[in-house]
Amino acid sequence: MAFDLGVIGLGVMGANLARNFVDKGFSVAGFDVEAAKRERFLQAAASGRASAPPTMQAFVASLAAPRVVLAMVPAGAAVDAVIDSLRPLLEPGDIVVDGGNTRYGDTQARMLALEGTGLLYVGMGVSGGEEGALRGPALMPGGDERAWPRLKPLLQAVAARAGDGQPCCEWMGTGGAGHFVKMVHNGIEYADMQVIGEAYWLMRELLRMTPADIGRTFAQWNEGELESYLVAITADILSRIDPESGRPLVEVILDTAEQKGTGKWASQAALDFGLTAPTIAEAVFARTVSAAKEERVVAADVLKGPGGAFDGDPATLIEKIRRSLLAVKVCAYAQGFQLLQAGDREHVWNLPLAGIATIWRAGCIIRARLLEDIRSAYARDGELVNLMLDARFAATLAACQEDLRDVVGLAARHGVPAPAFMSALAYYDAYRSPQLPANLLQAQRDYFGSHLYQRVDRPGKFHTQWGLRSTS
Template structure:
């Protein structure tokens, strides 16, 4: 007789750990993977637990209570389509399929459209927290067919991380591709957050000559204050790690080329498509692409010149200035991410709750940070700010930190230290706070060569000038 609460297709690290999380929280699980070795590994890890391993999708479908609830944890793209094609004949109206991968939100919307009329309920769920989060409690961002939410809510909220107030970090995001869009924006912020932290580390190394151990102590101290976050905490751990073989700091032995899976690029592309200013997110992506051309950079280092590094000043004072600059840059990155959420919501009519999103991100996910409680508060009422920067708490925070960001960016420029995320965050802040920008000249240029017309400040309408007359 069908007896299992949920099935997981895809028994890689994330799928297997999510299965163990479900089982630990009182749910019986059926797992399947095309890879026989992964099925065997799953069987070993779940021995003696309320879990079984299916040998086929048909066997898996037969093991589940009705309506069936199936979580798909396979790589985004064609693999999802292949699983859906094989699953569809085995499912009945009312069954729920949940895509828990890093899927592009437009693909989720396409798959929902393809399932219309079948009665199968489709959900795209952002899952954040990595391997440990999957096992101990991730942040979950489900969206899609709203009829599915009552059927999966008890399951998902039971395994989700819990914030300090006890609330599960899992709430319904909205219809269509809302869940995967929110996760995409989360990852865009994540890219920017990681890059700004790396730039703070690099400034301490290049300008102050600090050792990894010294910087580890700084990050550990920062983690006890307003910068406290998962990424700051793991940075302290990374900088403290000594390589067993050489006795050297492990971070100094890691090649300076960063890889990416595409979600930061998608967030940047979405910002361009929606007309949202998100330069710090985009520059974090570009920082990874320039890191990837290592051989070119080695050659360029021998050809291109820059300034000689000069003394940066008293260490404690400069470290504090870097801390405050990092805080300002982080706020700008979050502001860009939430502006992107607002624009996506306007375009797709999802009715996203920005306060709820911030609440879900308070624990479990990669960008969890103390700042998120203040962000949740900023979006909690009916008077939603047009941009996070103008919310009273963050306007005051930026007033106290913006000069430090300026000084740090200036010092980096004087010494030839690349800090693209810090620089773009400062430009974003200054651009957004400027009541007037040089776009009047830009629009005149467009009218000059393309007759694109311009608006005037003294009368309504659009105008064209014959500039060469």
């Protein structure tokens, strides 16, 4: 039997995605260097359409030509090792798909290294976690476009479906486009998780609400504009009780968040492109400061903050936090989509912005009701330079910005850290400002470094012989 495709790496993500293909009627060969993982895959798949050959040679030989090999291994050296093992076994026209969280520049470098071999290389973002891999993820493939006709029926069959039936999988573009889009997705994910965490913390610190009460609040919010996967799981998390201690489970989890690097990569890309993405970057920094737990415990006894409890109306503040959360989410998505546009300008991928919003509507971690409005915005105007300028989102921000100011002010006055809320407000205010204090900054640069400046009254570059004036 010649199998439709092969999956290398039978950890949870790889095995679940392979099972998804089997469930959709495809025959799948799975390979992993660990025999126990191969056996678990065969037991879970429980189908005559699944196999797990013991060697890489037998695995490749079992695939129908042109072969499709999906590598679900950790980014970095493991991907290179898979490619090195496959190269002498594959033939021109065979396809290798890297489905890990690979840095997009590495994908482009691997494509260059494979030029002339006849192998078609694809870097594919996969979002949805373990459950998504099994039941339907969002897939973002990009690379050698000659591979797409062969991959399309396979990938779209296992992808999630949005409410209108559209598969959450579409071709992103050449080179590292697929992994770039996934990187931006993860940057938005970092921001989204951080702002939800800040909303939770504001209710806990200012209103002394219990996790269960905050969870019920998030559950109510999930029935309206804020409906999303992350809001839904937040409500569930906050309702859970630790069976060992009897306390809310969230309160026995250490307050140190880990990260795998994609949020940092997104922030670095924004800096490389000269783009503003402060809420995404602040989400990365928030995880970094959370990791400094021992330092924070010491600092709590040394560094003093404001006193006094919040004495306003709780219901009013909860609604202000809800509306602030909506505004901050819009700002975070605006930053993410501007980053997509900047990458597109740099690499000429022709990224389908409306299509990206379309495939993020289901299956992925940042799936949300908001994405249908984002899809509509870019469908109306593919040249929209910033999501905040779309009439619908401009109206949303106008309606919510006063509440965001109030919440940020309360957070500052009561010493509650809310860096993502604060950065989003600063981003909004800076973007809507026709003038900024950068004129003084540029004068300073010219003063100490002769970097020149432009004038408001005529074109050209100018320099002033400043010199320190005598005060005598």
